[in-house]
Amino acid sequence: MLRGIRAAIVDLDGTMVDTLGDFDVTLNATLRELGRPVVVRADIERMVGKGSMHLIRSALVHGGLDGAGAQERLDEAWAIYQRHYAATNGAHSEVYAGVDEGLRALRERGLPLACVTNKPLAFARELLQAKGLAPFFSQVFGGDSFARSKPDPLPLIETCKALGSEPPHTLMVGDSLNDALAARAAGCPVALVTYGYNHGEPVRGVDADAYLDRLDELLARLQ
Numbered sequence: 001m002l003r004g005i006r007a008a009i010v011d012l013d014g015t016m017v018d019t020l021g022d023f024d025v026t027l028n029a030t031l032r033e034l035g036r037p038v039v040v041r042a043d044i045e046r047m048v049g050k051g052s053m054h055l056i057r058s059a060l061v062h063g064g065l066d067g068a069g070a071q072e073r074l075d076e077a078w079a080i081y082q083r084h085y086a087a088t089n090g091a092h093s094e095v096y097a098g099v100d101e102g103l104r105a106l107r108e109r110g111l112p113l114a115c116v117t118n119k120p121l122a123f124a125r126e127l128l129q130a131k132g133l134a135p136f137f138s139q140v141f142g143g144d145s146f147a148r149s150k151p152d153p154l155p156l157i158e159t160c161k162a163l164g165s166e167p168p169h170t171l172m173v174g175d176s177l178n179d180a181l182a183a184r185a186a187g188c189p190v191a192l193v194t195y196g197y198n199h200g201e202p203v204r205g206v207d208a209d210a211y212l213d214r215l216d217e218l219l220a221r222l223q
Contacts, residue, residue, distance in 0.1 A: 002189055002210055002221045007165035008106055009156060009188070010137075011174035012117035012124055013048060014196030016099045016215070017131055021092030022085070023048055027059055029088075030081045034073065037063035046200035049176045050150075051118040051143040056081055082120075089123050090130040096195060098214030103136040105219040114139035114159045118149045118178070139163060151178040153185035160186070173218065180206045191218060 013019045020041060028038040039047075039059050047058040056077045060070035106113060113136055117124050121142030128134040139162045143149040146158055160170045172183035175196020183190035184207065191210040192203050204211055210221050 002171065002191065003223075004169055005111065005171045005189070005222050006169040007112045007114070007160070007163045008171045008173060009114045009116050009159050009163075010103070011172075011176075011179050012115055012119055012127065014175035014198075015096075015173060015179075015193055016103075016115075016133060017093050017095050017127060019093040019127070020045060020048070020197070022088050022090065023055065025092050026081060026085045026088045027055065029084045030056065030077055031059060031063065033080050033084075034060075034077055036060060036065075036073075039063070042200070045197050048197050049118065049178050049199055052081060052085075052120060053078060085123060090127050093127070093131075095131050095133065096193075096215070098216035099133070102215030102218050103133065105216060107136055109219065109222075112139075112163045112165065113137050114141065114163055116141045116150070116155050116159050118143035120144050151181035151185070153182050153187075156182050156186035156188055160188070171222075173212075173215070175203065177201075177206050180208050191221070 023044050024041050031038050039062055047055050057070050057074055060073055115137045119142055121144055124142045125140055141155055146155050148154045160167050167187035170188050172179055172188045172190045175193045176198040180190050189209045191212055192208045193212045194203055212218055
């Protein structure tokens with residue numbers, strides 16, 4: 001299923017970089033400033049993956065606000081969250097084992113690479129630069145780059161255009177159901193890493209063409 005791949009799209013949080021520590025520090029600093037209950041890492045892991053606004057809203061609801069109450073506080077919370085994240089981005093995160101090696105192998109094979117994440121673009125670019133991953137990617141798109149974000153297929157469809165590659169020949173590499181749903185809807189094959197977040201659920205239960213324990217296992221699957 002993975003033969004004939006000519007380009008690859010790679011997710012960021014939970015796929016290349018373990019950013020749960022950044023989310024923990026930033027989100028709970030935001031909640032404290034708002035006077036709302038904090039959340040534990042296990043709950044944050046289930047909330048991440050659909051963008052920062054979804055994460056904040058989920059945390060507010062988890063802390064006792066109903067949907068309408070959470071929505072009312074969202075603009076205020078978002079401004080506070082951005083301020084804290086700007087100071088935290090990358091400070092409590094680390095690149096997963098095998099990521100550098102895997103990306104280098106794909107690039108040496110001649111595959112153009114793009115990073116597509118639901119993280120705001122500015123934060124995504126900063127994190128990739130801080131972790132030394134930016135040079136691998138010819139394109140980077142965030143959750144605010146398009147009118148809709150993953151699991152909608154639009155970001156993948158537009159990224160394929162930017163890479164000059166048709167969806168059936170463009171592999172999506174991610175860690176969650178969001179990535180798989182976006183890939184299937186866009187017509188891209190998908191490989192999922194087994195160590196990411198996936199909303200706290202086992203990723204092997206998600207429909208995918210391959211599962212990877214390390215990103216540097218990928219090249220062998222493309223032979």
